[in-house]
Amino acid sequence: MKNNGRKVVLVGCGAVGTSFLYSAINQQLAQHYVLIDVFKNAAEGNTIDLADTMAVLGDNSFTSIKAGDYSDCKDADVVVITAGRPQKEGETRLAMVADNAKIMKDIAEQIKKSGFKGVTIIASNPVDVLTAVYQEVTGFDAHSVVGSGTTLDSARLRRLVAEKLNVAPQAVNAFLVGEHGDSSVAA
């Protein structure tokens, strides 16, 4: 077991949040996980599902997972934020800014109040704007607040180029730069 003792708190237990958790658990990223969602049932249901994996993952796994609240951020190493309202059909990411900025401000205030001192990773959209909102509200060092930016766009670009050239995506080096949104450009 990688006994790193690391604690990760996830805020937002929807499709992106739970995908992150499955990946984190499989990569043995941490030993302790806490799930927070405005709908407590989402945090609790996913906690139970993920706790079930302990039996099959054995010693190379994690030691605790629970549905919690913002006080759990106090001694966390990493907080991952994927909370937000769903994107409507045809809606741009930027069109969600008013609703999701309110949600992000509320989350940021609660995380700040907890005494959290770790690294924050944000995926909620529009991600670049919300990362700035979070950083401004918390006043945390900008180096400890990371937005997912154009990571996903770059992966998509590499896959598309790979499909065109009939090579493996890993063999393609390409980046989309700028905002994670409709204005990003290939580099």
Ligand SMILES: NC(=O)C1=CN([C@@H]2O[C@H](COP(=O)(O)OP(=O)(O)OC[C@H]3O[C@@H](n4cnc5c(N)ncnc54)[C@H](O)[C@@H]3O)[C@@H](O)[C@H]2O)C=CC1
């Ligand atoms: N940065 C990127 O590359 C990507 C970003 N996204 C964004 O990630 C976010 C989540 O997407 P999905 O997981 O697909 O949505 P989802 O609707 O499946 O999950 C969102 C979760 O956030 C929760 N939530 C809403 N308000 C909350 C609050 N105030 N506090 C705590 N939890 C709250 C909801 O109850 C729900 O469980 C969206 O903003 C989406 O646009 C999605 C894909 C890629």
Ligand SMILES: CC(=O)C(=O)O
């Ligand atoms: C939802 C989103 O940001 C994406 O799939 O790129």
